[in-house]
Amino acid sequence: MSSAGGAFPLSYSGARRTFRASADALGARLDAIAIDKRSHRGEELTIDTAYLGPDQPDRVLVISSGIHGVEGFAGSAIQVEFMRRRYDPARLAPGAGVLIVHALNPYGFSELRRVNESNVDLNRNFLAHPEGHEPNAGYAALADVINPTELTSESDAACRERFRTYAREHGQASLQSALTRGQYEWKDGVQFGGTADEASSVALRKIAAEATRDAEDVMWLDFHTGLGPWGEVELISEYAPGSPGFDRAREWFGPAARSTVGGDSVSVALCGTIERGLETALPGRRVTPLAAEFGTVPSTRTFWAMRADNWLHHHGDVESDRGRAIRAELLEVFCPADPAWRSQVLGIADEVLKTAIDAFAAP
Template identity: 45%
Template sequence: MFSVSECFSESYAEARSKFCSAAATAGGAIRSWLNPKARGPNGETLFLDTARFGSADATEMLVLIAGTHGVEGHCGSGAQISWLRSGGPAKLPKGTGALLIHALNPYGFAWSRRVTEDNVDLNRNFVDHDKGYPANTGYLAIADAVLPQTWDDASKAEAERVFDAYAQKHGAFGLQGAISGGQYTHPDGIFFGGTAPTWSNRTVRSIAREELSQARRVGIIDFHTGLGPFGHGELICAVSPAAKSFARAKAWYGDEMTSPEGGTSTSAVVVGVMTDAFSQELPDAQVTPVALEYGTYTVPEVLGAVRADNWLHHRGDVGSALGRDIKADIKERFFPSGDKWREMVWTRADQTIGWALKGLQSR
């Protein structure tokens, strides 16, 4: 037996140490990629690590991804380490391998941020940057409220007034879409998709080509937090409902799976999601991606924490008392304290991994 709670970590450094140790103990082939553009809060180097299990020519591959959104890596890392310590690699079906990608966005993980060192939301960055970017007129209308000059009661009250007015006109979900759907006009804003592929974008594409070139069926679970009821893991398929990969995901996960485009998900419709890279880099494989999104706190509380952190890094002082409070709050909003939530994470992850492995064996 193993302790689920001890598989989770309070910092990026602790998570990395636990992950590499657990992967080595389980017999994984570990590789590490240094992020040359970023350092941690104490000047430490930051790495994306992978662990591969199974034969090099495995035709079915399970891919578990942690830390696409930085601070959410506490959850994904804990799920990955739980799988490793529970004997997951030894239980893989014959001919099936697994690739674990740990801290895809190590900067965000280390600094308790959703974004990369470029202030980019990775799940908005995987667009074709040589073409025009999707417009988000809603964000333009509320951008000044999203990032005020100061962070105090007056500025927060004014932001609430702006958001309430927008919601009255467009609905609560319309407001959520305007804020979180992704934008490409305000580099200092939130949910910014960037103007070029980030280091994490380029690196995960290289990993896909190098580690999965022999695979013919790839099942991806990308771990996220911040939407939905506390501790519930929502299976979100962000591809078009008309896509073949959507039909496969539906066959694997059934009614448990939701769709932003289909209007059944807690997530707004977004473009440029990270898992798109795998189907683009592996054109000969059947790629079936889902995000496993765990609920934490209410949407206003979570978005408030994201806004506060964004203000802090652009206009505040990270080392101040206010800065420390903001950092503690965003970590809690995406990684709730206590054993109950962590145990719920692993229970759902274990179930979902089982479904994915069964799906990979189907024809």
């Protein structure tokens, strides 16, 4: 690989092949869980896991990718680079294992979507259905312009105007929360968190409970793209400053670790995230979950791309020229083609994983 950006896969199936071959070359224990859905090309869609380490580890570092489908292009490249260049059993404590989970949302990865086969944002799906569904009044007030049935310059202008009014009345942070926190009422809408446990969520809990092999101590790094300054990373915790889960992250990663509850994160506090799923799947263990989020374009452009993508899959023609342009934009906002961005992401991810190994898994 002359430029680091070259490590990015071209497709889900190519990514999966490279992931499995890289894991196999290290002698990893490979497994795969198929979801009950094929891509439109007929590909089998699986969540693949590779485990490296002792049979009975006392601690496991988990590196996962693709809970947001299309974000798996970067996540998969990061995982493969880790296996090819960073992983070194001599740098790990005898009791430390590494579990690498590939493509938590294989459908979205394959179809270049952030959501899964049920239009669900999996990182809003980890809660009790329906008791855990928090109402999202801001979203409710804006749902008709977030999810228009026709995507025209008029419906775009109406959306902008309503957002401006909403931000003026409630503040910009409240608008971001309304648009990104998650919602459980509009199943054809943006940021839908589902009405039941999704197949990938069930699989993730199973992987968390079984594939971490009863380790007492689990650090879970879930790789994302699409939020924050271009090419920079933030390690996002859903735990409040002062709680053990957040304080460990701060101790290990310094100021790059931010809390959504503390208010200094690029992300607002969210509903139903993977952290909550890990809490229920791994009771009684010491778990430190973090979303490793790499910034791409400004969040307004990202939101606009998600809104168009949602319209396309419910009201448009995916195979039309317009459909292709919308899909290309969605890919670009979550996985920029710029080789400098790709190279920077791989370099920073390697630093993050080196820090994780040194802080958590070294002898």
